[in-house]
Amino acid sequence: MQNKDDISKKPLTPAMEDYLEAIFNLGKEKRVVRVKDIAKRLGVKMPTVTSMLNTLSKRELIDYEKYEYLELTEKGVDVGKEIHRRHHTLRSFLTNILNIDFKKADEEACKMEHAVSASTLDRFIEFMEFIQFCPRVGLDWLKYFDEYRLHGQEPDKCLARMKEFADGFKVRIKTMDEVEGKK
Amino acid sequence: MQNKDDISKKPLTPAMEDYLEAIFNLGKEKRVVRVKDIAKRLGVKMPTVTSMLNTLSKRELIDYEKYEYLELTEKGVDVGKEIHRRHHTLRSFLTNILNIDFKKADEEACKMEHAVSASTLDRFIEFMEFIQFCPRVGLDWLKYFDEYRLHGQEPDKCLARMKEFADGFKVRIKTMDEVEGKK
DNA sequence: AAACTATGTTTGGGATATCTAATTATCACT
């Protein structure tokens, strides 16, 4: 039987996730994590940080006594790491696959990371691995996407590019005659 | 010189975007849009809808007099249509490319739609067109992704699958000897 | 150690978005 104030099941808000991610990242960059640094990283003022630290502390996501250094609890580390993983994965998809510039990709990944479940994230990762892992399949294909994107997509050109593409892959396109077994 | 209460530049919140999208969609499904229907669609109670309608009305995104029928203004239609476009595109990416089931894809698209800019959306669309538009490039390749995803990605198997893949594409993989011009 | 500077916290308030309970309006039917 759970206490009526039990909080362990309430989902975290996007803001809480952002703070945990920021604390997680800052913790790897610096010896100690300071209120000032969190505020700067997230673009908020210090009082806002203090009040969120109280919230996170009540939820046992950080160890925190006022004026003292703060640390993520085990639970807090789990969340921070997971959000960081989502951020990194989505940004990587946006930059490496869709060819969006880093700054914009980073901003949008930061918003998307709260919308995407762990299982969907995994699917993104598999998809990127699929594109990049198999020998001769990956990077050339992405170059081709870039070409396609920048120069339009008329059906005629498309087949021509498919041929260049195939060369890049070390493959040869069969003629339709060959495919259909005609002489 | 702008009035100090000028509101036209304040960005819309995700919640406002959700309401406009819902109103836009309901408007296409029914003769009139009712508070009850919006509430049901968005999973909120009717008073919440009423209060948001007042907000949207102040911002000139809907025409609304209490107890009367409501309609999107031109501005409101633009936003509603754009959010719907994002939702549809992202869901399509999640279902058609990443193979996520419809219900989950729909839920996550609904959250992602507020995180993704119009220009990034366009890049998603181009990417999907790239996969599906060019003859013989698209759907077979996605089947191959599915295969890859479900049966692991050992480098050895990878080349074998690349060959099947090539067959599906009506292409033939050159041997490395052929590629390097050896006998 | 006293004074000064950095940093951090408290207080009090604003905006958004939601709810429940109570009230009021509209519609359809007899």
Next chain:
DNA sequence: AGTGATAATTAGATATCCCAAACATAGTTT
């Protein structure tokens, strides 16, 4: 036209997240 059911609004409360101003502490310098 009166009445009952359905729909919509108002009133009042709560939670989250943010801020500025005032205050408190910690760290540094003289």
